[in-house]
Every structure is written in C-alpha cells, then in structure tokens.
Amino acid sequence: MDEQEGHTDAISMTPASDTTFDPVELLATMGRDFADSRDIDKTLRLALVRITDYLRAESGALFLLDDSSKTLTCTACTGATDIEGLVLASNQGIVGRCVQTNRGELVRDVELDADFFRGVDRRTGFTTRSIICAPMSVRAERIGAIELVNKKGKDFRFSTSDLRLLETMSSSAALAILNAHLAEALLEQERVRRELELAAEIQRSLLPEAQDETFPIHGINIPAGAISGDFYDYFTLPDGRIYFNLGDVSGKGMNAALLMAKTSSIFRCLGKATPRPGRLLARINTEIHETATRGMFVTMVGGIYDPASGEVVLANAGHQPPVLQGEDGQFTSFEAETPPLGIQPFTRADGDIPEVKLNLDGGTLYVFSDGITEGYRPDGTMLHVEGLLDMLRDSADLPAAKRLTAVTDLLAGGGRPLRDDVTLLAIDDRLNANARSNTARSNTSRLKAEAKPDAPTTEAQNADTADYSLLAVLTVPARADRLRLIRHAVSMATIDCGLSETAAGDLILAVDEACQNIIRHAYGGDTSEKIVATVSREGDNIVVLLRDFAPTVDTERIRPRDLSNLRPGGLGTHFIRECLDDVRFLPSPPGGGNLLRLEKKIR
Amino acid sequence: MEHTVKIEPEGIVVSLSGDVDLQSSPEVRKILLETVEHKRPVIIDLSGVGYIDSSGIASLVEALQRSRKNGIDLVLASISDAALRVLQLARLDKVFRVYPTLGDALAGFR
CATH class of the missing domain: 3.30.565.10 (Histidine kinase-like ATPase, C-terminal domain)
Known part of the structure; x- marks a missing residue:
C-alpha cells in the first residue's frame, strides 16, 4: 500500500529512538533541517514525521492555506492515513477552526465537538478519536496548521503539554516556510532582472548602428531604467534619401518597451514602401490604434532627408517640435498639428497627416524627447528647450555626434538618476551642403564658359535661363x-x-x-x-x-x-x-x- | 511585326522581325507559348528585331519559364545590340542562352 510505503520512507529519515529526545533538542534539530534545506517540501515532511513520532501520534498532517485564504490543502502527512492532497474549506473541521482563530486546538474526544469533519474518516476507514492542532503563522500572516490524530496508548487522548509542544514546533515550521517563500521571491526577482537585461539588449539592437562623421544623421538614446520607451531609427532609401524617426511611447516599463519595439518595427517595415512621412505615420497610427492597449500612445516625428538637395519632409504626430538650427545660427521650430499615434483614426480626407517641407541649407535639424527638455542639469535646474538651444549654440562647431553627447553627458552628469528616457537625433546638412555648393560652382563655371556673356548663369538648373x-x-x-x-x-x-x-x-x-x-x-x-x-x-x-x-x-x-x-x-x-x-x-x-x-x- | 516558324531537325526556329512592343507582344507571346509545347528545342531568331520593350521581354520570360516546365531548351539567336541592351537592362542577359547566329544555335543542338 502506498501509505505504508510512504510511512516507511518517512520513518527511515528519522533518527532512531525519537522519544528519548529532549523537546529543545528536537526543536534544534528541526531548526538545523530548515536552515540546511534546499527543498522545503521534503524538510517539512521530515519535520512532520519527527513531530508525530515525538508526540506519539497515530498520524499527522500539515495543511497550507492557499493564496486567497479560501482553502486548506494537506501538503504532507505521515502515519496511519494518507490524506495528502485533501482540500478543505479554510473554515472546515477542527483544522479550519484552528486556522481561523489562530489558536491551538485540543479536542480530547472528537465525538463531542460539533466542528469535527467526518468526511475524512469515512473515506479512509480510520477512526479519529482525539486531535491536537496548532496554527502556523508568522505575525499576522497565516500560513496553515499542523494536526495530529490519536495519541498512541489506551485512551488516545492528547494532553495540554502535547499541544504546547506542537504549537512551538509549528511556529518554527511556519518561519521556515516563510523564509522559503522569501527566497523564492528573491529568485524570481533575479530572474526578472535577467529578463530585463535581455530585453534591454534586444532593444538596443533595434536602434541603428552609429555611423561615422561623414554620415548626416546621428542619434543617442539613454534609458532611465533598464529599458526604454523612446526610440529613434534611420535608414537609406534606394534613391539615396534617408528616412528618420524619433518616438516616445507613453508610460514606462515593459509595456512601453514592447510598444516601442512594435512601433519602430512597423516604421522600418512600412517605411521602405511608403516614402511619404505623412502617409507612413498615418499607417502606423492605424496599426497601433487597432491593436494597442487602451490608453497607450506614441508621439513621433518621422521625416525624409534628401542629401542631394538638403530638403526635409517632416511629419509630426503629437511630439515636441523639432528645431532647425540654420547655418546662420537661428533656430526655427516645427509644431505638431496632429495628435499622437494610437489614440484615434485620423480623419483627413486622404488619411495622411500633414507634412512640412523645409530645407536645411547647411543647418542641423534636432529631434528630441521630453526626457531632454525635462531633464536636470547638475545644479538641479531643469534644462527646458531654451537650455537645450543654448547648449546647441555653444557646441555648434563640434561634429554632430559630439553635440549630442555633450547634452546627454550634462543630464546624466549630476549623479542624479535620469527622470525619463533621454533621446536626441540630429540631421546635419553641413557636409552635404558644402558638397552641393562645390558641384554647383563647377556647373556654373562650365556654363559661364559656354553661355553668351549676357545670359544669367547663377541658376544653372533653371530651364528658363539655360540654353x-x-x-x-x-x-x-x-x-x-x-x-x-x-x-x-x-x-x-x-x-x-x-x-x-x-x-x-x-x-x-x-x-x-x-x-x-x-x-x-x-x-x-x-x-x-x-x-x-x-x-x-x-x-x-x-x-x-x-x-x-x-x-x-x-x-x-x-x-x-x-x-x-x-x-x-x-x-x-x-x-x-x-x-x-x-x-x-x-x-x-x-x-x-x-x-x-x-x-x-x-x- | 512579322514572324515565321520553321521545323528544323535540331528544333523549332521562330524568326521574329520588326518592333516587339505593347502592340505586337500579345501575338509574340501566343506564338512562343505554342512552340514550347512540342517537346522540341526552341530557337528564337531575333535578327530582325530592332526594338523590344518590357512587354516583349515579358513574353520571352514567360516562354522560357514554360519551356523549363516542359523540360525543353529555349535559346535566343542573332540578337541585335539594341535588343541585347534591353535584355541587359532587365538583368536577364545571363538568364537566357544567347547564340551569336542562328547557325551557332542550331549547331548547339546537333
């Protein structure tokens, strides 16, 4: 029989002649078992066997409360009956009463106790005569109870001192269980931390690889926590123009990071077939709106930069206005005319969001998240847009990538944690503008040589003035x-x-x-x-x-x-x-x- | 656009001449798709074709695909520089087997 075997196994784990144990010695032994334990279930089973044997009971059972405190489940038992897996309502039977009142129960004759639950005896064929039951709880937290049945001997009755001993031992078991739960929680925390690290690694790989100084677009993203709700990306279209974007997902944490991953993937995927930022952002809006969790949204600036002309086509969905620093040092900003993505379907007749056309003309366009403008300087003051513009003005002579790190170094420098993810993107037209003016000069001089002396020569591209x-x-x-x-x-x-x-x-x-x-x-x-x-x-x-x-x-x-x-x-x-x-x-x-x-x- | 179809011991020779453009390519397509159904090698003689456009190229490609499915050879012969240029623009010059002359093509199947 199973229960016989279980019993034999349990006994084999116990030292011989338990009855000679001093109760203090038994407690000390149990304490050591719990301290060394890597398997709390096995150790509890061993403790139950020790207690049952020490108090000379015919059988013993350990019940644990479930998380909602609605049921009691027998997770270990020893002795004459096998009731492991038995589930009772948390107020059922003497064990239920013991847990509810959080006090030890001594029932010398169960026949005289109205709460005694006969269902177990009916199923096992065992006859319960006497019970002691002690709650397992630590401070206010109830964990379960240990119940012993029928004292070996002629009248089967337990004594008050038996109950006191059982109460002491079950307190010790309760503490062990709680420690085990804490250890589990720590392990879980560690596991979550490792998963976050992996998620952050994946997320970093979604950002484009940094390019050398000759490339016009540079970006930087520093998450406030392990993972970021901000993102930026850029990629070159077959015709040489460069798509770029910068987005900020509402909220922080894993849900923001997942929506960030989704949005940036859609941008890259649809962007290759949609060389119109206004249309692309509208399509992303539709995608996110259809599937995103309610209440989450994304602010985004998307644009296409043409290195051959310096022209940028820009679409802005609810994001902070990007700022153009012209070659003359003057700043111009470009307000959003459209709400963020994911909130509502856009209602314009063509479904696209409005585009703005501008020419960088040798200047730099900056796109940034509010983590920049709401970030703190080392002196504790908020940077604001003005502070950002001051910094950009001061660092105008540096290469674009260095201008960006100058800003993020300042915000991350004060030793205080970042308030929000910090993301900054620069589209720098300086090198391409130089290249364009060199080409134009050589075209112009060639035309000068060919054209009639009185023909205008400055607008070589213009059909009206060319040959x-x-x-x-x-x-x-x-x-x-x-x-x-x-x-x-x-x-x-x-x-x-x-x-x-x-x-x-x-x-x-x-x-x-x-x-x-x-x-x-x-x-x-x-x-x-x-x-x-x-x-x-x-x-x-x-x-x-x-x-x-x-x-x-x-x-x-x-x-x-x-x-x-x-x-x-x-x-x-x-x-x-x-x-x-x-x-x-x-x-x-x-x-x-x-x-x-x-x-x-x-x- | 004019065409002739001749059965030679080495295979079926389709000779095309004139412009293969949007107007004539439906007919070219029909002729070529018929000839690749006879389990014989097909040689398309393009010596008379001075102009071919994307719809003409598409007809050639479709015939080539059908011939491969039927397990027969389909080759081009005597292609003009202008037509070869279009084949190159389509990056299909390595996809087709091209012989300098009809004679070379026939010799290839002896």
Missing part, C-alpha cells in the same frame, strides 16, 4: 498602335543632338515605357484620350514631358520590380529609371491630369 530649344510637340491618342509613332518622333527630334546610339535607344525605350504606363495604368487601356509629348533640349539634357488627362497617379505605386526573382511584367518602371538621369512627376498642370518629366543627359 533651351523646343524640338517637337506631338499629340496622339493613348493607344498601343501609336507608340511606334511616338518612338519615331523622339528619335527624329533628337537626331542632331549628339546622343550616342545607346543613349538614344535608352531615351526612346523610357519614353515608350512611360507612355505604356499612361495607356495601361492612368487611362486603364487603349482610349481616344490624348498623350501630349513635348521634346526639348535644356542645356546638356534632352527633356521629354509627357502630359495625360487621366486622374492623378499615385506615384508610390509606380516602382521598379525586384529583379532578383525572374517573373514577367513590372519591368517598365525599372527601365524608365535605369535609362534616364532623372524622372519625376511635376505638379498637376491646370486642367488636371499628370505631367511626367523625363531627362536624359547628352554627355
């Missing part, structure tokens, strides 16, 4: 069988311009493919609607303007195909980009439709 001649204007119905006519027209119109055979072929292919796009995508198939092709020479370039009268095209949907997988179709746009030096949609002309500008260098 311009109209070569052909052709209006045809948008039909596949007219493409050949367009190809011939372009070919004949440019025949004397000095294009190489390959360059001429490329231009013709690009014009043809662009016209195909108009026929197939803008007009949706052959039609008697018009395509107007204007071929001209502008300086060293052949420029073809293609005008249609279809609804305005969503330029984002026109993209080159992925050439790594072999698949028919989708090639036309790729050819257009490959064959030309510049291609862009111009603003929709009066009367509607689309105006596409194709440019090919003559060389």
Whole structure:
C-alpha cells in the first residue's frame, strides 16, 4: 500500500529512538533541517514525521492555506492515513477552526465537538478519536496548521503539554516556510532582472548602428531604467534619401518597451514602401490604434532627408517640435498639428497627416524627447528647450555626434538618476551642403564658359535661363498602335543632338515605357484620350514631358520590380529609371491630369 | 511585326522581325507559348528585331519559364545590340542562352 510505503520512507529519515529526545533538542534539530534545506517540501515532511513520532501520534498532517485564504490543502502527512492532497474549506473541521482563530486546538474526544469533519474518516476507514492542532503563522500572516490524530496508548487522548509542544514546533515550521517563500521571491526577482537585461539588449539592437562623421544623421538614446520607451531609427532609401524617426511611447516599463519595439518595427517595415512621412505615420497610427492597449500612445516625428538637395519632409504626430538650427545660427521650430499615434483614426480626407517641407541649407535639424527638455542639469535646474538651444549654440562647431553627447553627458552628469528616457537625433546638412555648393560652382563655371556673356548663369538648373530649344510637340491618342509613332518622333527630334546610339535607344525605350504606363495604368487601356509629348533640349539634357488627362497617379505605386526573382511584367518602371538621369512627376498642370518629366543627359 | 516558324531537325526556329512592343507582344507571346509545347528545342531568331520593350521581354520570360516546365531548351539567336541592351537592362542577359547566329544555335543542338 502506498501509505505504508510512504510511512516507511518517512520513518527511515528519522533518527532512531525519537522519544528519548529532549523537546529543545528536537526543536534544534528541526531548526538545523530548515536552515540546511534546499527543498522545503521534503524538510517539512521530515519535520512532520519527527513531530508525530515525538508526540506519539497515530498520524499527522500539515495543511497550507492557499493564496486567497479560501482553502486548506494537506501538503504532507505521515502515519496511519494518507490524506495528502485533501482540500478543505479554510473554515472546515477542527483544522479550519484552528486556522481561523489562530489558536491551538485540543479536542480530547472528537465525538463531542460539533466542528469535527467526518468526511475524512469515512473515506479512509480510520477512526479519529482525539486531535491536537496548532496554527502556523508568522505575525499576522497565516500560513496553515499542523494536526495530529490519536495519541498512541489506551485512551488516545492528547494532553495540554502535547499541544504546547506542537504549537512551538509549528511556529518554527511556519518561519521556515516563510523564509522559503522569501527566497523564492528573491529568485524570481533575479530572474526578472535577467529578463530585463535581455530585453534591454534586444532593444538596443533595434536602434541603428552609429555611423561615422561623414554620415548626416546621428542619434543617442539613454534609458532611465533598464529599458526604454523612446526610440529613434534611420535608414537609406534606394534613391539615396534617408528616412528618420524619433518616438516616445507613453508610460514606462515593459509595456512601453514592447510598444516601442512594435512601433519602430512597423516604421522600418512600412517605411521602405511608403516614402511619404505623412502617409507612413498615418499607417502606423492605424496599426497601433487597432491593436494597442487602451490608453497607450506614441508621439513621433518621422521625416525624409534628401542629401542631394538638403530638403526635409517632416511629419509630426503629437511630439515636441523639432528645431532647425540654420547655418546662420537661428533656430526655427516645427509644431505638431496632429495628435499622437494610437489614440484615434485620423480623419483627413486622404488619411495622411500633414507634412512640412523645409530645407536645411547647411543647418542641423534636432529631434528630441521630453526626457531632454525635462531633464536636470547638475545644479538641479531643469534644462527646458531654451537650455537645450543654448547648449546647441555653444557646441555648434563640434561634429554632430559630439553635440549630442555633450547634452546627454550634462543630464546624466549630476549623479542624479535620469527622470525619463533621454533621446536626441540630429540631421546635419553641413557636409552635404558644402558638397552641393562645390558641384554647383563647377556647373556654373562650365556654363559661364559656354553661355553668351549676357545670359544669367547663377541658376544653372533653371530651364528658363539655360540654353533651351523646343524640338517637337506631338499629340496622339493613348493607344498601343501609336507608340511606334511616338518612338519615331523622339528619335527624329533628337537626331542632331549628339546622343550616342545607346543613349538614344535608352531615351526612346523610357519614353515608350512611360507612355505604356499612361495607356495601361492612368487611362486603364487603349482610349481616344490624348498623350501630349513635348521634346526639348535644356542645356546638356534632352527633356521629354509627357502630359495625360487621366486622374492623378499615385506615384508610390509606380516602382521598379525586384529583379532578383525572374517573373514577367513590372519591368517598365525599372527601365524608365535605369535609362534616364532623372524622372519625376511635376505638379498637376491646370486642367488636371499628370505631367511626367523625363531627362536624359547628352554627355 | 512579322514572324515565321520553321521545323528544323535540331528544333523549332521562330524568326521574329520588326518592333516587339505593347502592340505586337500579345501575338509574340501566343506564338512562343505554342512552340514550347512540342517537346522540341526552341530557337528564337531575333535578327530582325530592332526594338523590344518590357512587354516583349515579358513574353520571352514567360516562354522560357514554360519551356523549363516542359523540360525543353529555349535559346535566343542573332540578337541585335539594341535588343541585347534591353535584355541587359532587365538583368536577364545571363538568364537566357544567347547564340551569336542562328547557325551557332542550331549547331548547339546537333
């Protein structure tokens, strides 16, 4: 039988001749057992065996209260009956009364006690005659009770001194259990700490790798705790422009960190296919709003910087205004016009959030979290926006990355813990502006040599002032069988311009493919609607303007195909980009439709 | 755009001439997809094609894919510089087997 075996096992753990133990010696032994214990359940079982044997009881049971104090569960037993796993209501039976009153119970004859619970005897076939039961509690915290049944001997009755001894021993057991719980809690804390460390490591890996000084964008993020609710990111688009963002998740802690990870992942993932910050932020808003926990939101600045022009397109959803420090040292800030992401669907007709266009013109755009402006200087005063601007003004001559660390060093320097995550991003146009002006200078001087002495030379890019001649204007119905006519027209119109055979072929292919796009995508198939092709020479370039009268095209949907997988179709746009030096949609002309500008260098 | 189809001992020779563009490529596609169903090597002679656009390239690619599925060879022969340039722009010049002349292509299947 199981209980017999259990009993035998238990006995084998006890020293022989327990009854000769002095009670103090028994307590000391139990204390040592508990102190050495790595397995509290096993040690409690051993203690119960020692107590039951010492007090010469037929059986003993140890009950623990559950966390909600609603039930008592027998977690160990020894002796004549096996009731391990038995669950009682926390006020049931004599053990329940003992736990409720937090006082020892001595019941010499259970038949005379109304609270005695007969269910156990009925199940085990054992006959309970007498019980002592002592509560296990430490200060106000109740843990459970130890119950002994039937004193060995002729009348089975326990004495008051038996109860006193049991009470002493169960106090000692209670303390051991509490210590074990504390140790468990410490282990759990340690485990949580390790998990936080791992989470922080993952989070750091979500930030972009720092670039060298020639790269225009630098960022820094210092979490106030182990993990951060702030983030920033940047990545280069195929056309050389650079996407950047900086965001701040409401709240702190793990939930903020998880929403941060989610938001930055969506930004990177959708950003590659959505080169419009206003549209991207609106899409992120939809994603977060659909799935985020209620009440959490993200403030974010997203933008695209074009190193070739210094232009930045900026969208701001509820974030602190970014600040542009112009080359002249003047500061301009850009307020948010839109609430933070994740709060509500945006209601503008096109669903996008407003964009601001600005040109850095050799200056630096700073985006920062409120951990910066609400951070403390070492003297205890808050930095505020003004303090940040002062610092940036003073450090203007340093490289961008050093300007950022100067600010964060100040905030982290006072020896006081950071109040909030500190995040700062700089988009520095200085180097690119220098490169641009060098190129412009060489273009200008070249044009000077070629142009008539009285021709304006400062705006080399401007068609009105550059050497311009109209070569052909052709209006045809948008039909596949007219493409050949367009190809011939372009070919004949440019025949004397000095294009190489390959360059001429490329231009013709690009014009043809662009016209195909108009026929197939803008007009949706052959039609008697018009395509107007204007071929001209502008300086060293052949420029073809293609005008249609279809609804305005969503330029984002026109993209080159992925050439790594072999698949028919989708090639036309790729050819257009490959064959030309510049291609862009111009603003929709009066009367509607689309105006596409194709440019090919003559060389 | 004009075409001829000839059955040679080495395989089926499809000769195309003229411009393969949005207007003519549906026909080219139809011809090529028919010829790759005959369990014989297919040689596409492009000597008369001075212009090919993305829709023409797409027809060639589709025929190539179908030929691979059918376990037969499909090669190009005598491609003009202009058409080769377009194939290169599409990064497909290494995907197709290209012979300088029709004779070279036929010799390849003897």
